[in-house]
Amino acid sequence: MAASTGREILTVVETAVYVDDLAAAEGFYGGVLGLPVIRREAGRHVFFRVGDAHVLLAFLPETTLVGDGLPAHGATGPGHFALGITADSLETWRRHLTAERVAIEHEIEWPRGGRSLYFRDPAGNSVELITPGVWGLPSGW
Numbered sequence: 131m132a133a134s135t136g137r138e139i140l141t142v143v144e145t146a147v148y149v150d151d152l153a154a155a156e157g158f159y160g161g162v163l164g165l166p167v168i169r170r171e172a173g174r175h176v177f178f179r180v181g182d183a184h185v186l187l188a189f190l191p192e193t194t195l196v197g198d199g200l201p202a203h204g205a206t207g208p209g210h211f212a213l214g215i216t217a218d219s220l221e222t223w224r225r226h227l228t229a230e231r232v233a234i235e236h237e238i239e240w241p242r243g244g245r246s247l248y249f250r251d252p253a254g255n256s257v258e259l260i261t262p263g264v265w266g267l268p269s270g271w
C-alpha cells in the first residue's frame with residue numbers, strides 16, 4: 131500500500147449523465163430504479179441520491195454547455211456508469227427490470243468474481259448493475 135500524501139481522493143461523489151427528456155429520466159431512475167430525487171430544476175436537471183454518499187446528476191446537455199455560474203461541461207453520445215448492488219439481489223433486479231420492460235443487453239460473470247447486468251436508460255446511456263468482487267477493491271467492489 132502506498133504511503134499517504136494527505137491528498138488522496140476518497141470516492142466518486144457525483145456522476146453525470148446527459149439526457150434528452152428529464153421526465154423520462156426521472157421516471158426511469160426514480161421510478162424503475164427507485165432512486166430518490168433530491169433536487170430538480172425544470173428544463174435543466176434532476177438529481178438522485180444513490181446510497182448514502184453518492185449523487186447521480188441527469189442534465190439536459192444544452193443547459194450545462196453555457197455554465198450559468200458554474201464551469202461549462204457536457205458530453206455527446208451515450209455514457210456509462212455502474213450502480214452497486216448486493217450479490218443476492220441480482221435475480222430480483224433481473225425480474226424487476228424484465229417486468230418494467232427494460233431490455234438487459236448483456237450479462238457477465240467477471241474473472242475475479244462479481245456479476246454485471248447492462249441495460250440502457252431512455253436517453254441511451256449504458257447503465258450497469260454490478261455486484262461486489264469485480265474490481266478487487268478494499269471496499270469489496
